[in-house]
Amino acid sequence: MKNLSLSAGLAPALFLLCSLSASASTEADHDTQRQHGAHDHGHATLNLVQEGKTIQLMLESPAVNIIGFEHAAKTPQEKQKIENAIELLKQGEKLFGFPASAQCAQIEVEVESEHTELTEHHDESKEEHESNHDEPESHSEFEVSYQFVCDAPTKLDTLKVHFFEFFPLTEEIEAQLVTEKRQFAAELSPQSSTINF
Amino acid sequence: MAIIKLALKSLYNRRTTALLTVFAIAVSVSLLLGVERVRTQAKENFANTISGTDLIIGARTGPVQLLLYSVFRIGNATNNISWQSYQDIANQKSVKWSVPLSLGDSHRGYRVLGTNTDYFKHYQFGQSQSLQFSHGKPFNTLFEAVVGAEVAKNLNYNIGDKIIIAHGAGSTSFTKHDQMPFTITGILAPTSTPVDKTVHVSLPAIEAIHLGWNNGAPPIAGSVDNTQLDIDSLQPKVITAALVGLSSKIRVFQLQRFINQYKQEPLQAIIPGVALHELWSMMGVAEQALVVISGFVVASGLLGMLTMILASLNERRREMAILRAVGARPLQIFFLMISEAGILALAGALLGVIMLFSMLLIAQPLLQDSFGILITVSALTLYEWQLLGLVLVSGLAIGVVPSIRAYRMSLADGMTIRV
Numbered sequence: 001m002k003n004l005s006l007s008a009g010l011a012p013a014l015f016l017l018c019s020l021s022a023s024a025s026t027e028a029d030h031d032t033q034r035q036h037g038a039h040d041h042g043h044a045t046l047n048l049v050q051e052g053k054t055i056q057l058m059l060e061s062p063a064v065n066i067i068g069f070e071h072a073a074k075t076p077q078e079k080q081k082i083e084n085a086i087e088l089l090k091q092g093e094k095l096f097g098f099p100a101s102a103q104c105a106q107i108e109v110e111v112e113s114e115h116t117e118l119t120e121h122h123d124e125s126k127e128e129h130e131s132n133h134d135e136p137e138s139h140s141e142f143e144v145s146y147q148f149v150c151d152a153p154t155k156l157d158t159l160k161v162h163f164f165e166f167f168p169l170t171e172e173i174e175a176q177l178v179t180e181k182r183q184f185a186a187e188l189s190p191q192s193s194t195i196n197f
Numbered sequence: 198m199a200i201i202k203l204a205l206k207s208l209y210n211r212r213t214t215a216l217l218t219v220f221a222i223a224v225s226v227s228l229l230l231g232v233e234r235v236r237t238q239a240k241e242n243f244a245n246t247i248s249g250t251d252l253i254i255g256a257r258t259g260p261v262q263l264l265l266y267s268v269f270r271i272g273n274a275t276n277n278i279s280w281q282s283y284q285d286i287a288n289q290k291s292v293k294w295s296v297p298l299s300l301g302d303s304h305r306g307y308r309v310l311g312t313n314t315d316y317f318k319h320y321q322f323g324q325s326q327s328l329q330f331s332h333g334k335p336f337n338t339l340f341e342a343v344v345g346a347e348v349a350k351n352l353n354y355n356i357g358d359k360i361i362i363a364h365g366a367g368s369t370s371f372t373k374h375d376q377m378p379f380t381i382t383g384i385l386a387p388t389s390t391p392v393d394k395t396v397h398v399s400l401p402a403i404e405a406i407h408l409g410w411n412n413g414a415p416p417i418a419g420s421v422d423n424t425q426l427d428i429d430s431l432q433p434k435v436i437t438a439a440l441v442g443l444s445s446k447i448r449v450f451q452l453q454r455f456i457n458q459y460k461q462e463p464l465q466a467i468i469p470g471v472a473l474h475e476l477w478s479m480m481g482v483a484e485q486a487l488v489v490i491s492g493f494v495v496a497s498g499l500l501g502m503l504t505m506i507l508a509s510l511n512e513r514r515r516e517m518a519i520l521r522a523v524g525a526r527p528l529q530i531f532f533l534m535i536s537e538a539g540i541l542a543l544a545g546a547l548l549g550v551i552m553l554f555s556m557l558l559i560a561q562p563l564l565q566d567s568f569g570i571l572i573t574v575s576a577l578t579l580y581e582w583q584l585l586g587l588v589l590v591s592g593l594a595i596g597v598v599p600s601i602r603a604y605r606m607s608l609a610d611g612m613t614i615r616v
Contacts, residue, residue, distance in 0.1 A: 035458065047450040056447055176471045178251075178449050183470025187478075 039139045041065065042171035044163070046188070048195075050156070050179040055104065055148040057096065059089075059163075063115060063140040065170040070140045073115065082115045085142075088166055092146040097160035101152060108147035114140040157197050164190040200529060204536040207516070211509060215541065218505045222545025225498035226588055227552040229491040230581055234557070235564075236484055238572045240477065243269075246390045247469050249321035251449050254278065254286060254456055255438035257463040260472040261479065267298060267438035268469070270308045270391045274300065277435040282462045286441070289455070291448035294319050297436040299403050304362050307348050309396045311403035311433070317343070319442060322390045332356050333383035336399055339431075342379040343397040346387035347566075354381055362396070362406055377406055389571040401431035441466070495588060499595050502541050506534065506599045517603055531604040538596020539589070546585050550577070 044061035063070045066085050073079045088094070090109045098104040150156055164170055173188040179197060186195050208215045247268050255263040256276030265271040280297075287295040296319055299311030310316075314335045317328050333356045336343055342362075344354055354360070359378040379398060387393055443449055449468065456466035510517075517530055525533075557574045564570050577585070 035460075035463070037458075049447055049449055051446045054447060056450075058450055176450070176468060178446055178468060178470075180446070183468045185471040185474035 039141070042169065044170055044173045046161070046173050046175040048159070048175065048177045048179075050150075050153065052180075053149050053151065053153055055150055055153075055156075057092070057146040057148070059142075059144045059146075061142050061167075061170065063113065063142055066142050066167050067115070068169060072140075085167075086111050086113075086116060089142065089144050092148065095162050095166065096146070096148075097162060098148070098150065099155055099158055101155040103151040104148045104156075105150075106146060106148050108145075110145050112143040112145075115142075159195040159197070161188055161193045161195065164188075164193055200532050201536050201540070204533055204540060207513075207533075208537060208540060214505050214509070218502050218541055219544045219548060221501045222495075222498040222542060222588075222592070223548035223552055225491075225495040226546050226549025226585070227556065229495050229584060229588075230549065230553045230577075231556060232487050232491045233581060233584065234553075235570075235572060236487065237578075239570050242389065242570050243476070244470075244473060245323045247320075247322060249319070249325050249442065250440045250469055251443045251446065252441040252453060252456070252466045253438060253469055253472075254283070254441060254464060254466050257457075257465040260465070260467040261476045263438065263465060263467055264469060264472040264476065266300070267440075268391070270300070270395065274437045276463075277437055278439075278464060279435055279462060280433050282459065282464060283436055283439050285461075286452075286456060286459075286464075287439070289452060291443050291445065291452050292441055293444040294442045296320065296440045297400060297433070298438045298440065299400055299433065299435075300437045302362050302403065302406065304348075304360055304396045305352060307345075307352075307394050307396055308391075309362050309398060309403075311398055311400045311436075313400060316397065319440065320392070322388050322392070326388075328388065328392065329386040330383050331386040333381070336382050336397065336402075339399065339402050339405055340377060340379050341382045341398070342402075343383040343385060344381055345385050345393040345395045345397075347393035348396055349381075349384045351566075354384070356381055356384065360396070362398070389565070400433045400436070404431040404433050496591075498545070499542070499588075499591055502538065502545075502592065503595045503598060506538060506541075506596065507602070510599055510603060517606075527604045531600045534600035534603045535593060535596045538599070539593050542589050542592025542596075545592070546588050550585070 039062055041062050041064050044059065044065055046060075047056075047058040049056050066089070067078075067081050069078065073082050089111050092106040092109055093104075161173065161175075163173060168190075171189065173193075175186040175188055175195060177184050177186065177195065177197075181197070188195070253263060253267050255267055256274060256278055258275045262272065262275070266274050283295075283297055286292065294315060296312060296316045298316075300308060302309040302311075317330075317335050321327055330343075331346065333343070342360060344360075348354065358381045360381065361378050379402070385392060441452070443452065453466040453468065456464050520530060520533075521527075554574060557572055561572055561574065564572055
């Protein structure tokens with residue numbers, strides 16, 4: 001008796017499933033992609049990889065942590081704010097405190113964001129940019145990649161992340177670290193912002 | 198020195214209660230140290246299970262879950278990944294080597310892993326140790342298998358034995374692929390990792406044992422001709438996960454991002470060490486709870502000692518009074534009581550350590566058999582010494598209470614005759 005009522009209840013659900021999968025197969029033809037990364041205000045991620053003398057850092061953060069808003073800059077003040085932030089983000093030696101004995105120097109930096117196009121290169125790649133964003137985005141992010149060269153990588157035992165001091169809207173940075181010795185993770189906060197290798 | 202001798206003799210006179218007290222402290226100390234040891238060693242064991250692998254690829258779930266089912270064989274995959282996507286990733290420029298893993302079948306309760314011979318080359322554990330064969334060699338043809346050390350030991354398998362692989366992961370699986378027995382060609386050396394509990398076969402073999410299974414029903418006898426099967430025609434369509442090694446570590450996050458944003462299939466790439474870290478932070482609360490509980494057990498053991506000494510004070514009013522009468526100073530009475538507490542705590546700690554080591558010796562094979570956790574019986578670590586020291590100091594501190602009482606009351610109390 002119980003089984004009977006159960007299967008009766010299942011029938012509409014099964015029907016729904018079938019129709020769903022049918023519509024899914026037609027959707028697939030359009031090759032649309034509906035994947036979205038997480039976007040969590042106050043929360044940033046930092047990836048660090050070290051091999052030999054090379055150290056690469058990749059910082060990803062919602063724009064609100066850095067400039068306090070995520071919409072496209074409208075007023076001159078907002079534009080100024082973005083320019084200042086980008087200027088600061090490019091100074092990796094200010095944001096990341098490597099031990100002096102490791103003799104690290106930044107050799108490359110790249111800031112990528114929905115906001116950079118608006119302030120920096122107005123003409124180039126503008127079209128491409130627009131085609132990427134045919135629908136208005138309510139969220140925006142900053143992606144910064146740094147490359148450092150350390151002459152004495154064995155001396156690299158700690159890394160002090162000063163990010164919180166410059167961008168106080170950031171509450172937490174989740175760090176993934178891959179070095180020649182090991183792989184590990186660290187949760188950084190304004191109270192504990194040092195990574196121990 | 199004389200005072201300590203006196204304390205020892207006095208304790209000897211009350212040996213039953215004293216011994217019970219020592220025993221209570223010993224049990225609590227061995228529990229404290231045991232929890233600490235199992236905690237740290239289990240962690241170490243987990244961390245030592247996989248090394249040298251830059252990324253693990255699987256269906257998009259959580260990093261911890263992917264790590265658990267692909268490496269530790271705990272739980273099951275939520276989804277498989279297609280062979281095509283795997284090939285696409287394996288052919289990326291930054292990928293140096295990759296090993297496909299296919300799980301889901303079992304042999305008498307042990308997991309069967311479909312893979313290729315690269316697994317024996319690239320899988321590393323501990324401090325970059327590679328897998329070693331204690332007997333035989335890797336599988337070569339379709340119906341050959343390599344078993345882990347524990348499988349071979351517990352089921353008494355030798356090279357050349359024929360085994361049958363069951364569908365599904367249960368130990369009492371009804372549907373056995375008994376048309377196709379496998380020959381054991383190799384036995385791996387013990388690793389103290391889940392590899393010991395695994396039967397390894399080739400990927401085409403996993404496909405082959407499922408040939409002829411229609412709609413979940415086992416094949417009709419004779420419908421699949423075993424002799425006609427060959428490795429090349431049995432290309433797998435899906436795998437469970439894959440291990441990936443890179444030519445340069447610098448590329449690890451780029452490849453991880455590429456895989457996590459792979460358009461054709463929801464895939465996920467995890468860095469084993471990072472996922473392990475996530476697992477620890479999840480288990481951290483339970484771990485701390487265990488430590489706190491064993492701490493409280495030690496406290497209750499020491500409180501028992503306090504009760505015993507305080508209770509004995511009443512009986513020993515005369516003893517104290519006589520000591521005072523023959524010239525002992527109050528301070529000496531104080532030290533007598535303190536050294537009594539110290540002796541009990543020290544004896545308890547010593548017995549506790551002895552109990553810990555004997556328990557470890559007994560539990561070691563059991564833990565390894567049922568949980569795959571290897572607890573090495575090694576000397577006390579600095580932290581364990583510190584814990585022991587803490588027990589001793591707290592024992593002495595607790596001893597202060599009855600000592601002060603004895604110090605203040607000994608003469609008057611003992612001399613006054615109460616009716």
